[in-house]
Amino acid sequence: VGYAIAGAFIFIHIEEGNTPPYNVTIGYNMSRYRNRTAIHLWNLTVTMNIFNQTNWKEIITKELELYQRNVILAVKEKGYDGTDHSTKTWSISVAFLYSLTVITTIVRRRLKAVNLLCRIPTKRPNTTGKQAEHGHSG
DSSP, X not given: OHHHHHHHHHHHHHHHTTSOOOOHXXXXXXXXXXXXXXXXXXXXXXXXXXXXXXXXXXXXXXXXXHHHHHHHHHHHHHOOOSOSSOOOSOOHHXXXXXXXXXXXXXXXXXXXXXXXXXXXXXXXXXXXXXXXXXXXXX
16 A cells, blocks of 8 residues: 555646646636537427528538637637646546556556466476376276
């Protein structure tokens, strides 16, 4: 358990150094924009004659293309990564579980290797004094 706890702190230290700073505002704004777009699409669907599929598809497609362009722009220019809120990726519990998984995997592979070595047949000397029968009776 001590190794797993130490490993957890090591993983947090290593991984947090590799995480770029996150702009919470852009995530919040993109979340609001996504929700407004969804509501707008729903309102268009409710108010339009959806039995005229050609007209409905044309308008909805334009709205979705606008949304896609804005998301791409946010990714390229503002660093939006698809998340809505600033969250730490490595909490102590997540890091502990990861560390425990790594240790368990290493131990399990070692035990598997030891078990395989123990199963290697060895030639044992005959200590009973009887001759070993070759073949089978039938």
